[in-house]
Amino acid sequence: MKRSVAMMACVLSGAFMIGSYSPVLAKTEAKAVSATATDKDGAEAKTDAAKADDKKEDTAKGEVLEDGVYSAEFDTDSGMFHVNEANDGKGTLTVKDGKMTLHVSLASKNIVNLFVGTAEDAQKDGAELLEPTTDTVTYSDGMTEEVYGFDIPVPAIDEEFDLALIGKKNKWYDHKVKVTNPQKEEADADAAEDTAKATEKKDSEK
Structure with a gap:
């Protein structure tokens, strides 16, 4: 129990x-x-x-930038290849139908052709080389000089791309470049503003 x-x-x-x-x-x-x-x-x-x-x-x-004219900075990977100092590192970016082209005036006439791509591809048959224009630049002291300029197709803003060059020594070199900070040109911006105001006025009158 x-x-x-x-x-x-x-x-x-x-x-x-x-x-x-x-x-x-x-x-x-x-x-x-x-x-x-x-x-x-x-x-x-x-x-x-x-x-x-x-x-x-x-x-x-x-x-995508709207059609118009902009100033834009042109950055390169070389101190020997750059925009003329008279233009403060900038070129003129034209946008039309979504396609962008940057015109830059270089430091001299030593670069005779550019190619969007690599130096190897620039030497292939059928490669479309960019031909120079003759630009006149004006320096801060009033002096002027004739230099070569180029119209460069721009695939995208703020993105690095290949741009090969050839100089008077007839040798191609690879470079990386980038177009940045596009700013609407003042005259172009004013025209766009006037168009917008005119459109707004028409809409209000309807």
Whole structure:
């Protein structure tokens, strides 16, 4: 009899202990599930934000300038190949029907041809070389000089592209260039503004 009572007491004690631990285990599991859900939500939020940033970047890269005339900076990878100092590192960017062409006046007449691509491709049969124009530049002291200029097709703004050159030594060289910071020419911008105002006036009169 005593043994039965003792065994029953042990069983009841064990049940009591299990019962007392169960809420703690339940709370721990609930916290773990909650933390996992929070981490998952945070990761998804970060992924969505990253996707949004990528989309904005792609949109910016794919942006096409409206037709018109702009000033734009012409950056090269060489101190020997650059825009004439009289033009402050800039050229004239013309946009027509979505196609962009940058005219730059160089430092001298030493560069006789350009090619959009690599030096190797420039030497292949059928390569379309860019021919020079003769430009007159005016320096800050009033002196003028005749130099060569080129009309360079621009595939995209703010993106580096290959532009090979050949000089009087008849040797082709590879270079990387980039057109950046296009700014609408003042006269062109004024004309666009006048057109917009005229259109707005017509719409209001209807």
